[in-house]
Amino acid sequence: MSELIAELKVKLIDILNLQDVNPEDFDENGQLVGGELGIDSIDVLEMVVMVEKDYGIVINNQEVGEKVFFSLANLADYIEKNSSGSLS
Amino acid sequence: MTERQVYIGGAGIVSPLGVGLGATERTLLENRSAIKPLELFPLMQGSPLPVGEAGGMTRVSVLPRTHMLALTAAQQAMEGYNHSPDAIVIGTTTGGILTTEELLRSNEQKKDLYRNHGLNTVVSFLARELNCTGPALTVSTACSSGTVAISMALKMLRRGQVEAVLAGGVDSLCRLTYFGFHSLQLVDNSGCKPLDRNRQGMVVAEGAGLLLLTTVKPQNPYGVLLGAGLSCDAYHPAAPHPEGTGAFSAMQNALADGGLSPDDISYINLHGTGTPDNDLAESKALHKLFISLPPLSSIKGASGHSLAAAGGIEAVVSTIILSRGLLPANTGLQEVDPELGLTPLSDPLECPVRAVLSNSFGFGGNNGSLVIGKADIFSGPVEVPSRRGLAIHGYSCLTGAGATAASITRMHDGGSVAGRAELDMISKNLPPRLIRRLKRLPRITLSLAAGARGNPDSVFMGTGWGALSETCDFLTRLKDSKEQFPSPTDFVGSVHNGPASQVAIMFGATGPNITTSGGDYSFEQALFAAELMHDESAGPAVIIGADEGHDIFSPLFDPSIEQGSTLADGGAAFCVNRKTGGADCSISIPYYESSRADGAVAALVDSLGGVSFLQNSCALILAGIPAASRREGELQLEQFMAQTKLSAPVLRYRRLTGEFASASAVAAALAVSFFETGAVPRGITGRSEIVIDSRMNKILVLGFGSYITAMEFSRL
DSSP states (O other): OHHHHHHHHHHHHHHTTOTTOOGGGOOTTSOOBTSTTOBOHHHHHHHHHHHHHHHOOOOOOHHHHHHHTTOHHHHHHHHHHHSOSOOO | OOOOOOEEEEEEEEETTEESHHHHHHHHHHTOOOOEEOOSSOOSSSOOOEEBOOOOOOOOOSSOHHHHHHHHHHHHHHTTOOSOOSEEEEEOSOTTHHHHHHHHHTTOOOGGGGTTOSTHHHHHHHHHHTTOOSOEEEEOOGGGHHHHHHHHHHHHHHHTSOSEEEEEEEEOOOHHHHHHHHHTTOBOTTOOOTTBTTOOOBOBBOEEEEEEEESSOOSSOSEEEEEEEEEEOOSOSSSOOTTOHHHHHHHHHHHHHHTOOGGGOSEEEOOOOSOHHHHHHHHHHHHHHOSSOOOEEOSHHHHOBOGGGHHHHHHHHHHHHHHHTEEOOOTTOSSBOGGGOOOOOSSOEEOOOSEEEEEEEEGGGEEEEEEEEOTTTSOOOOOOOOOSOEEEEEEEEEBTTBSHHHHHHHHHTTOOOOSOOOHHHHHTTSOHHHHTTOOHHHHHHHHHHHHTOSOOSEEEEEOSSOOHHHHHHHHHHHHHTTTSOOOHHHHHHHSTTHHHHHHHHHHTOOSOEEEEOOGGGHHHHHHHHHHHHSOTTOOOEEEEEEEOOOTTHHHHHOTTSOTTSOOOOEEEEEEEESOOTTOSEEEEEEEEEETTSTTHHHHHHHHTTOHHHHHHHEEEEEEEOOGGGHHHHHHHHHHHHHHHTOOSOEEETHHHHOSOTTHHHHHHHHHHHHHHHTEEOHHHHSSSOEEOOSSSOEEEEEEOSSEEEEEEEEOO
16 A cells, blocks of 8 residues: 555656655645645546556546545555556 | 727528528527537547537538638628628637648648648638738637637727628637547536536537628628627636636626626527536626526537637527527526526527627636627617727747847847747746646746736737647647547647636736737737727736747748757747836837738838838838748838838848747847837947937837738837
């Protein structure tokens, strides 16, 4: 799990271009969307694409999306629970 | 002043609803949806999404589909009118992109095949076909483009400089918009149900809707264009303001512009895209403006959302509504969303109609509303057309040499500033969080807007090619992922008005926000729009011209940029208002005509005050001759100098700026810098310094080539 969280921190900083955030400063329990990082609906969609592309998990339901992207920890949890157990 | 009624003398339409007014009316009367699965282009995988495809486009042409849609509507609108229009204003976001997508996929490198890519090629094509030699302008404000184009035509006609203008919107389906809206999860896979409790989004469509507007009363006018209102949410690049504040002010401004009250409106044609956010925001704006709502509906459940064309198509539909007394139903609606508090028409309704309010709202919070009424009922506008000329209170520029001071200093020495500034340098004064998703053009634009100082309410931006990085990256990732993973970020960033909407967000600029795209005359068109649309009473505006040099796309698209040549880019921004106190100088655009017009150069001289006036006041000429138009441009300049016998020095400014579409914005900044220092230095004149005094007080920035333009800078 902690490996996945560390991996996601690097991925999110990259795809959302969070230039002024270091992986070690990224609070996995902090509010992800609408929080102080300025992450909005377009970023959520970009993360949806990443989750589908890199982990093969489709999120196309707004309610599920709101829970999954509430925090980075939630996202990692969701990926772990929904992947076929073959995650490295 | 004389009141000038603007009549609708002709109307042309091609859309999923049909080709022509009759076919469109029948589809509306049948309350039938024309939405069906995509057939226009093949997909690499998956089943096609529902779209609104225009039928009847069987004419084979090498021209892109957008151009052919526009021509079909234009020929209908011009039927029975025996002259050429004095001007054409077209709203479009797609230009030749459908053709470009196919060329790129086959890795086509022949530059000539991309000659109809640019947005401005649509209006240039119409101007040639209709023999229009007046201004041919392109507006690109996403889904409000057609409406903004019509509102610009209205102002031109009221000002009295033209008698007949063809205006409206056009867009063709293409992969960019089809996959782009899909990537934003804004498409309803089951078809479009605006205002429905279970609405899930829009359906991307295409078409063209054009009006022939004229101040000469036709025998049987379709109606009168009573008013137009524009606004900007200044809130988010893709989502509407949740309270509909921009939508409210666009509608309110349109009513005020036409001298009407909400009670005068018989029917509201909603923007009503069917996305949960749009319909809710629009309903809030409606409740705020109307105490009791007239009948209303969205036709997008029948037609889909044809983006830039929507405003034009719905303006044409409004003329059908007026002339036939037919109110269209809200097609596709099953159960109205109780949260909206609206009662849309469930069936078409035949009843007399006095005035229609038509809404169009777009990405970047670009909003426009039109009021169209029956002729001879309403007394018309009371507006005093705004004066020519805007006062410049601040400016900035950006070139390969760097920011304003570095660029201006080098140009004063006669040195070249051609090149591309480093992205880090461009971004260094911009908040990292604000720009993290922005690529080169929006960063250039924000940096320029911030450097021009002032706190603008309105934004006028000209860009020849728009956000090339975002467009290229979107199409590349689309292809590489076999159409599975298009980027929502790049799609939102790819729209031409993206950079100007970022400026609006940065400054909270809620006034008109217009992006023009006119090839090498893009900045001139932005100035034209600003002079026209910036009301006397309005606060400051920023006028921007900017383009990015893109390794792949610039040499492929821009006729003046050769493959393998060193790229140049940048632009300039100007903080302007109508108050002359403390200003550096004034800026205006007295001339903008096709070089095909008879006696174009003589008309240019006249527009500038004539020979002796010019001889006694013109200190310097900055001539813009794009490399691709060198022969004809040099000839035009030669004719101008021969006719005026001017002794003022002439600087071909592209020698300093390099070749890029909005180089004239940098030339404009250079002109303003001479008013700041009070003299044109030796590095520019090639001889002694020229002092700008109360007599020699004008600098001209002239554009040559397929169009001839004049920007005039005067000491105040």
